[in-house]
Amino acid sequence: MFAAYAAHIDREQPLRGLELGERPEPEAPPGWTVVHVRAASLNHHDLWSLRGVGLGEEVLPMILGCDAAGVDEDGNEVVLHSVIGQTGHGVGPREPRSILTERYQGTFAERVAVPAWNVLPKPKELSFEEAACLPTAWLTAYRMLFTNAGVRPGESVLVQGAGGGVATAAIALGAAAGLRVFATSRDEAKRRRAVELGAEAAFEPGARLPRRVDAVIETVGAATWSHSVKSLRPGGTLVISGATSGPSPASAELNRIFFLELKIVGSTMGTKEELADLLAFCAATGVRPVIDSVLPLERAREGFERMESGGLFGKVVLTV
Numbered sequence: 001m002f003a004a005y006a007a008h009i010d011r012e013q014p015l016r017g018l019e020l021g022e023r024p025e026p027e028a029p030p031g032w033t034v035v036h037v038r039a040a041s042l043n044h045h046d047l048w049s050l051r052g053v054g055l056g057e058e059v060l061p062m063i064l065g066c067d068a069a070g071v072d073e074d075g076n077e078v079v080l081h082s083v084i085g086q087t088g089h090g091v092g093p094r095e096p097r098s099i100l101t102e103r104y105q106g107t108f109a110e111r112v113a114v115p116a117w118n119v120l121p122k123p124k125e126l127s128f129e130e131a132a133c134l135p136t137a138w139l140t141a142y143r144m145l146f147t148n149a150g151v152r153p154g155e156s157v158l159v160q161g162a163g164g165g166v167a168t169a170a171i172a173l174g175a176a177a178g179l180r181v182f183a184t185s186r187d188e189a190k191r192r193r194a195v196e197l198g199a200e201a202a203f204e205p206g207a208r209l210p211r212r213v214d215a216v217i218e219t220v221g222a223a224t225w226s227h228s229v230k231s232l233r234p235g236g237t238l239v240i241s242g243a244t245s246g247p248s249p250a251s252a253e254l255n256r257i258f259f260l261e262l263k264i265v266g267s268t269m270g271t272k273e274e275l276a277d278l279l280a281f282c283a284a285t286g287v288r289p290v291i292d293s294v295l296p297l298e299r300a301r302e303g304f305e306r307m308e309s310g311g312l313f314g315k316v317v318l319t320v
Contacts, residue, residue: 001025003109004300004318005063006050014050015304020297023063026105026113031090033073033116035080039132040068040107042303042316043165044244045099054102065107065318066100069122069131077122079131079279080107080114081272090115099136099269108300110320120276123283133289133315134278136269137165141173141217142278143270144239149215153178156213158231160184161220162194162202163313166241168290170217171197176287182209184224193313197290215239225249229256237263290314 003023010016028034046064049055055062066082082100085091100106100114122131144166151157151174159170162183174181175198183194183202191202203209205224212233218224221243228238230253257264270278282288292312295303296319303316 001110002297003063004065004297005061005108006055007061009050009052009055009057009060011051014047015301015308017050018064018301018304019061020300023061023105023109026109026111028113031115031117032113033119034111034113035068035070035072035078035119036111037068037070037107037109037320038128039070039320040065040318041132041136042307042318043067043136044242044307045136046101047304047308049101054099059103062101063105063107063109063112064101065109067132067135068107068112069128072119077124077128078119079122079275080112080135081118081120081275082135083269083272084115084118086272087117089117108297108318118272120272120279123279125283126279126288129291129294129317129319130282130289131279132317133165133291134282135275137315138169138173138289139270139275139278140241140267141166141169142281143274144217144241144267145170145174145177145179145215147270147274148239148265148267149217149237151179151215154180155215156180156182156211158182158184158209158213158216158228159194159199160205160216160218160224160228161244162199163187163190164219164244165315166219167217168197168314171199172287172290173281175199176281176285182213184227190313212236219243220245222246222249226251226253229253229262232260232262234260235262236260237265239265239267241267292316294319
């Protein structure tokens with residue numbers, strides 16, 4: 001079957017390790033099932049995998065891709081939850097949880113094998129392309145907002161770095177849930193898009209906000225950390241799920257954190273139950289994933305190049 005896969009690791013120029021071509025058909029051990037992929041979306045996790053983060057040379061070649069929507073062996077339209085081993089389903093009792101492609105072949109292929117427990121029904125209201133955007137970036141944003149930040153309708157949130165998959169998801173979900181959303185971006189066009197998505201206002205990074213917020217959604221890291229901390233009201237919550245600009249800010253703002261009793265919460269992915277809630281939320285409210293571009297799987301390299309350049313707004317989707 002045709003697939004896009006990591007053939008080798010290159011930490012400096014990750015796309016050198018990306019190859020497209022024929023790979024073996026997936027095998028489904030007991031408790032697993034094979035899904036025919038209709039659409040899969042790219043995440044920065046895929047680029048980090050090509051750099052060797054969470055992926056060792058000993059398991060190569062590895063088909064990339066965490067997210068997908070498709071059709072199961074019984075003809076049902078489904079969405080995949082990409083955290084494997086969360087509750088032991090389909091894996092050994094002592095195997096730690098992992099994200100698809102860290103241990104098992106991924107979704108940038110015509111077919112993929114996953115534990116049957118990881119398959120959820122796709123709502124009829126969502127297209128395959130829309131549903132394929134949800135299991136990583138949108139699930140991450142959903143958990144950051146509603147589980148880890150615990151924000152409620154009427155409260156305020158700052159989303160740093162409008163344009164990325166998690167950030168655009170947080171803006172759209174927050175607005176749909178009745179939050180007052182502020183966003184930042186270096187790019188004027190992305191700031192306009194953020195407002196169109198539902199942000200009350202969008203600013204350049206580091207700009208003073210109209211008010212201090214209840215929560216900050218942080219995926220940028222070092223470049224925006226100080227601004228994120230300073231933007232919180234006393235007792236507010238900063239939730240971080242990534243650090244695309246680096247993990248070491250010039251100032252950690254420790255005095256402000258303890259004096260104002262701020263909460264810093266790390267967040268990674270989400271549970272199967274949260275993904276089910278997210279699917280239902282999108283179906284009921286009409287909010288839809290922001291899709292930057294849709295490409296056939298054969299043009300996966302173009303999608304990776306677009307994501308690496310940082311010029312996208314929303315998700316890149318590959319169709320099979």
